[in-house]
Amino acid sequence: MYKGNFEKKNTNRLPWILAIVLVVIVVACSVAGVLYATKKGPFASKEKPAAKKEETVDPVIKDAGKYVELADYKNITLKKSEIDMELDNQVNQALDDYAEYEKVKKGKVKKGDTVNIFYVGKIDGKAFDGGSCTKETSPEGYNLEIGSNTFIPGFEDGLIGKKIGKTYDVNATFPEKYSQNEALAGKTAVFTVTINYKNGEKKKLKFDDAFVKKNLTNYQSAADFKKKNRESIVRSKAISQVVDGSKIKEYPKAYLDAMKKQLNTSIEGYLSQQGVTMDDYLAQGNLTKDDYEEQVDKTAKENVGGQVVYNAIMQAEGMKIEDGDYKKELDSYLENYNAQKEADLDSTFQSVYGTRARNIIYSDLIYNKVADYLAAQVKEV
Numbered sequence: 288m289y290k291g292n293f294e295k296k297n298t299n300r301l302p303w304i305l306a307i308v309l310v311v312i313v314v315a316c317s318v319a320g321v322l323y324a325t326k327k328g329p330f331a332s333k334e335k336p337a338a339k340k341e342e343t344v345d346p347v348i349k350d351a352g353k354y355v356e357l358a359d360y361k362n363i364t365l366k367k368s369e370i371d372m373e374l375d376n377q378v379n380q381a382l383d384d385y386a387e388y389e390k391v392k393k394g395k396v397k398k399g400d401t402v403n404i405f406y407v408g409k410i411d412g413k414a415f416d417g418g419s420c421t422k423e424t425s426p427e428g429y430n431l432e433i434g435s436n437t438f439i440p441g442f443e444d445g446l447i448g449k450k451i452g453k454t455y456d457v458n459a460t461f462p463e464k465y466s467q468n469e470a471l472a473g474k475t476a477v478f479t480v481t482i483n484y485k486n487g488e489k490k491k492l493k494f495d496d497a498f499v500k501k502n503l504t505n506y507q508s509a510a511d512f513k514k515k516n517r518e519s520i521v522r523s524k525a526i527s528q529v530v531d532g533s534k535i536k537e538y539p540k541a542y543l544d545a546m547k548k549q550l551n552t553s554i555e556g557y558l559s560q561q562g563v564t565m566d567d568y569l570a571q572g573n574l575t576k577d578d579y580e581e582q583v584d585k586t587a588k589e590n591v592g593g594q595v596v597y598n599a600i601m602q603a604e605g606m607k608i609e610d611g612d613y614k615k616e617l618d619s620y621l622e623n624y625n626a627q628k629e630a631d632l633d634s635t636f637q638s639v640y641g642t643r644a645r646n647i648i649y650s651d652l653i654y655n656k657v658a659d660y661l662a663a664q665v666k667e668v
Contacts (some may be wrong), residue, residue, distance in 0.1 A: 298660070357529070388489055394451055418476065543587055
């Protein structure tokens with residue numbers, strides 16, 4: 288994920304308005320051979336993206352009702368069986384995400400294995416910043432799937448056939464374009480890698496209070512997880528039903544232009560971080576510039592269409608965002624982005640997403656207020 292000036296501590300709190308942007312990035316952009324600059328990655332970027340010109344659309348779409356023919360949002364029917372099925376999927380996903388495996392400490396590494404390693408990277412005999420994971424800095428080690436192209440070229444291939452429990456020197460070369468740290472671009476490093484173990488058979492886990500308290504610390508118990516996630520599923524389904532059933536008569540141009548800017552800024556920033564030009568990206572996806580612009584236009588309309596619906600419902604029902612609501616949400620954003628003041632958020636969000644923090648926070652508040660209202664209208668059958 289693209290990172291701005293402040294390291295985000297909780298990636299589960301992505302602003303809803305950016306969710307579709309990040310889906311586009313994650314699905315469309317995969318650059319083999321480069322370790323992505325994430326919070327957990329050992330070669331994370333220290334660069335700060337340049338600030339973008341501030342856009343000026345109001346976070347509230349005035350008279351939103353004139354742009355849309357709303358679906359019947361006061362009578363929402365959902366199938367209980369479908370809600371329960373999605374909840375079961377979430378439980379199973381959590382068990383899979385935090386799966387535990389037998390530790391295999393004998394044998395050799397092959398492609399597809401997930402190995403736990405320590406490593407120290409050096410160039411010309413000197414360790415470089417961000418190129419090491421040691422027992423002292425990360426006692427749990429680093430879990431790497433061999434063949435995932437998570438690390439730079441040569442690193443993963445260099446471990447294939449090596450014995451578990453041994454230490455080896457592995458040569459790996461940074462890409463010629465490596466924006467995470469341009470000083471490393473094109474250079475060959477020697478990594479001293481200790482292979483601690485590889486994952487064996489998956490252990491059978493039970494979704495109970497002990498599992499939740501160990502792995503899902505935002506929840507108090509298994510019942511708390513199921514209750515809150517079921518509520519979230521109902522909200523999401525209610526929103527989708529109303530948005531899908533509403534008919535957009537006209538897209539407000541200023542908001543459509545602003546959303547296209549957000550999409551382009553996010554995608555271009557991500558590609559730049561990976562050292563990939565837009566031309567390279569289009570070529571890899573066998574896309575023309577017209578194809579790309581068509582997808583951006585479609586995605587922008589989907590996102591703005593949702594905003595129109597939420598604003599129209601909020602205005603029809605006389606809902607308002609109070610100053611206290613905004614202050615509380617702003618404080619939450621400041622904490623999650625390790626920022627001191629709103630201006631710091633603005634700098635980051637303009638650089639990474641092409642929009643002000645105020646727009647994102649207001650959109651988040653509007654969405655949540657309307658989502659809560661729609662969830663209360665749901666009848667399960």
